[in-house]
Amino acid sequence: MNRLQGKRALITGGTSGIGLETAKQFLAEGARVAVTGQNPDTLAKAQEELGKEVIVIKSDAGDIGAQKLLAEEVTRAFDKLDVVFLNAGVGLFNPIEAWDEAAFDKQIAINFKGPYFLIQSLLPGLANPASIVLNTSINAHIGMPNSSVYGASKAAMLSLARTLSGELVGRGIRVNAVSPGPISTPIYGKLNIPAEVAQKMAEGIQEQVPLKRFGNPVEIAKAVVFLASDESSFMLGSEVIIDGGMSTL
Structure with missing residues (x-):
């Protein structure tokens, strides 16, 4: 299919x-794509997997100054953006007594503060119409310890x-969210905990999913x-939950 034919996406x-x-x-689906990351190895691997036509940019999602530079680089490459998927994030899990200010600030900077100021920096370069998709989480709904x-x-x-849906709709910008449940991604290997502990944690989470598996x-x-496509043109400020029933049963 060609649902994103000719669209420019970050x-x-x-x-x-x-x-x-x-x-x-x-x-x-026919889009022109730019992606960001930080790890030199995954940056190189992504370039190899996605092809030379894809723009691969090293950028720190939690660095506020980096957001403006990223917006400038993408605008130079594409002139305008039709689609933005704000996906970069980090998962840090600790009981409340184990948190300190530095860890708190890191989590908020990468998962919220950076994306917020990236949207701000991208606004002049967004097309009309444009679609912004935010990657949130079912953890916004459930009380996971x-x-x-x-x-x-x-x-x-x-x-x-x-x-932002209410604020940006007049500019032709739709903002929606996708909220995944537990998904098989490298995030679980970045928790800085022993492999056996991570495995036990994953098994415990999987048992809470009615479909009894992680998503792909x-x-x-x-x-x-x-x-991101015009198929969702009547969706605004909506959330699509994809969690195997974890938050609803």
Whole structure:
């Protein structure tokens, strides 16, 4: 299909997991794509997997100054953007007594503050019409232990989908959100905990999913394609939950 034919798209955190799979789906639908990441290895691997026509940019999602530079670089490359998928994020899970200010600030900076100021920086370069898709989480809805800061950061993004919808609709910009449940992505390998602990944690989460499995990145990417395309043109400030029933049963 060619649901995104000719559209110019930016995907943050597009070098692994959901972001990388979404980039592949966007390309298959005819879009021109730019992705961001930080790790030199995954940046290089993404360039190899996605092809030389894709713009791969090293950018820190939590650095406010970097957001303006990213917006300038993408605007130079594409002139205007039709689609933005704000996907970059980090998951830090601790009981409340284990949090310190530095860890708190890192979580909020990457998951909310950086994306907020990236949208601000991108505004002059967004086409009319344009679609912004925010990657939030079912943790914005459920009371998962040890996810207080992560859940708050994702709840902030979900709120942003609604408030910016009201604010930007006059510019032809639609803002919607996709909220995944547990998905098989590299995020679980970045928790800095022993492998056996991570495995036990994953098994415990899986038991809470009625479908008894983790989701696949492509199952989220397909939804993002829909929200990015004209097929969802009557959706504004909406949330698509894809969690195997975890938040509803």
